[in-house]
Amino acid sequence: MLDTSLDSTNFYFLVAVIQGVLLSILIIFQKSFNKPNLFFGLLILLFSFSLLHMMLEDSIPGFNAQFPIPMDFTLAFGPLAYHHILQVKNPLRELKKMDLMHFFPSILIDGIFFFISRSYLGNNPKWANEHTNLILTIATIIIAIGVIQLTLYTYLIYKEFNDTKQVLREFTKVQRWLTYLLISWCILIVFLVITVSVVLIYIEEFDNYNHLVYKPLCAIIGLLIYILGYSYLVKYSSIIRSYMDKVKKFNFTNEELEEKKKLVLIAIEQDELFKDPQITLAKLAGHLGWPIYILSSMLNEVLKTNFNDLINKYRIDRFKQLISSPDVKKYSIAGLGLEVGFSSKASFYRAFKKETGITPTEYINSKD
Template identity: 25%
Template sequence: MNFVHIVPFVLHLLFMSLKFHLLTAEIKRELISNEQVFTYYEIGFIYLSMFFLLIGYSIASLYHLKIYNSELNRKFSLRGKMKLTWLKFVIFGFIIICVVGLFSFILSMKGYQIIIFRLISVISIFVFSNVIVYYGLKLPDLFSGIEEKPSKQKYEKSALPPEQLRRYLKKIVRCMESEKLYLNPLLTLQDLAKKASIPSYYISQVLSRCLNKNFYDFVNGYRIEESKKILTNDSGVKKTILEVLYDVGFNSKSTFNTAFKKYTGMTPTEFIRLQKSS
């Protein structure tokens, strides 16, 4: 279905080509000499259609970004560098560029030539392009895509019976707890599937139907429990919060704090303070 995206370009090309080539040779020469092939209304139509097309793609990008985020949670135990907040800002920035460009175009159609708007548009496009290139080089995995999620129909057909779900769940839990796979910060759904000898799509199904969790939350639950054990350790060996988060499989303090508060209702510092006072 990717060929559909070329349809707007083809329509624009046909419109501009037919508009010009259907004219007589004399009119063509006159228009070219006057540097005005299209009327203001036609130029306005072309520009507005491009504007709404770009806005539409931007909105679609935000929608697919939301889906991509959920897929990351389904397949990776630790997001870390895979956070995509920056991409939201880039998309919103692109929308602003489009709006500024439209405003500049409307003013130029009315006879105003405000250089600052064109300058802002050019600079914004330059910054936008460089941000994409920068993150493309820094985080190439973001642009490598994710294995396609099974369709709902296929998922329903492959639904496991309750007994099989429970059997797989026990196997997954046993594998996680006996080998402490959650301590690996790079643990993925495929890694767990290989260790447990269970297809990855079945693991996702088991976690979703039995625990109402995705892979990301499932693994982080173990990590938080492990961190609580270390933080309440009375053996005399005291570790900093930073040391603890690395020990249990996190690689970012902000991610650890967010996950810790999600599972315990308090920050690691508050948890330590509570343990000392009790």
Template identity: 25%
Template sequence: MEISTVFIVLLLAVGAVQGVIFGSILFKSNTHNKIANRILATILCLLSYRLLVQILRLFGLGYYDSWYYVMIDLSWIHGALLYFYVKAQTQPNFRIKKSDWIHFLPVILQIGISIFVRMQNLYWDGTRESLTWLGYYGYVVWMNNPTIYIVASLLIIFYAYKSQKLLNIVGENFEIQETKLTWIKRIIRSFLIYFTLVLSVLLVDLIVFSSSNEGSYFYFTRFYYYPFFVGIAILTYWIGMEGFSRRNDPELTLKKVIPIETSEKLKEISKRLEAAMQEDKLYKDQELSVQSLGKQLNIKPYLISKSLSEVCNKRFNDYVNEYRVKEVQSLLANEDNSKYTLLSLAMEAGFNSKSSFNRAIKKQLGISPSELKFQK
């Protein structure tokens, strides 16, 4: 075996093995992004399988056997998987719905056509007349031209654009971690650029070389054969590294972007709420609710809740209880209050029951109420 071939085998093997290892780890990872990780694991394993089949062929093994045909028959699924990966990364609690199965129609069609074309071997006796018109031209288009790979590249490009559009929509309409969007965009852009290049080479090669060879076409037998698979190996290795390093990232929490006018209004409401708590100490009212606070401040209750959610990222009860807990701490710091029980001080601060006080202390400070006295 030539040194150049050995080098190529090593490159393909590194990509394939790395893809299998990362794919296995991602598939078994039990994190918040479990579905996204498993979809990426499937992509990695399919790409690795493609590389392994090619390695076998370099050693003269696996020519047109069942392993080879399985690899060919699944080549139209990569684009849909890439799109579902982006959806799983950008949609909390993502699940594949019935309507999503339409994206798997291309691979179902591919398997059906592939079986039909291979069945023509049962009737072939060496003459064109032994096959039907559909059987003959189906075989020519399917087996003697790069039809499978052109369609596969087109599907990946289509779904890469679709994924980019989805990422742009998410980025424009929701507050989202930009770093997460950035590395997902890098993966999509890599697929888009690489398979656009592959498609361009395939089309030029088909037109130029099939014309110069009087219609005879032998797929990937020229100068770009090995670079194509080396590119797949590099792509497999890289996206495996990206997915593996971020497999434990928390699931996205999408927060809808609100108009500037609304945002300013909510910020103004939050300032009024802060003044009501700090200056008027409305939190001391044990019966305080969103409705009663809205009446006192002449603000619609839903705007109070929205302001707390958008500006303070808190719920009403947590917001009020923060002031009550601080009030209890302030009362405990005063030596004149040492004669009072902790519960009576809690009631003075606005809590209306022992259980609500205990929950608030545990949530706000992470300690038990009995430990609170030692923090004076």
């Protein structure tokens, strides 16, 4: 008769599996369905299936041979996390046919190869018993391939994370989430590298000590389900949704937003629009040929300032340049303020004090 009893630790792992499945459903089917949620929800789901597979393999003798059902899609971990970050980075990105190639190794090895090999072993138990070390070696090699692949995707994730321009305000919070994801990945990789090395060295005794590998690995996967799953569902999914909504509102990628930002600054600085005392948000938008709401959102979300403060900053910078010129003495301070675009002495002094913390007169005296 099949022994399906669970020890205390495996019982807790089973609880983590159930919660992981529920978390994945809640993440994927939130009110605002989006691709980052889909990829991350599937990642949590596969974490749960992998944990269930390891737990059953540890609890039920000959489980893989008796139930040759693919459950442990570890080669899909990296691609799912990678595509999650690609969609977070660029919410306007459309999925391509080539994206499916990232999941081909998992379908081939985790799915088809696993099913065929386990079915064969189940039907040929005598051969399996005679070639235990060979089977363990092949399994360990597959795990090693998984570690290499996971390391490669961790590098790709880091590269995407590092290359993403911090254009919008929300990206600082999004960056925190991506950092957590990277750290979790690194912990998993370090453990797997150590595990594979130990198993290869002591492969003949592995059957007697496999619990020393399974239990810690199950614990790490369980912690990833809890820590990443709950933190994403409770906190970061809403942050990412807000970030995506703002990127979609502009209808530009981060790189395009960076280019638009440069156009705004060129118009103000090189075209010297700041010197116009009557410059307004509408005038600047007209100069650029943009709708006012796009320019206003660009200033608030990308440049992280408002129109008046931005214009006054350029005026004050130009004032500082003028007082260093040889013929500055023929101008009064108020005259210099008008020269750089302020409409009155009062507005000049008020803006200068707000920007620098001192008055124009105090600034000039400090230069003497």
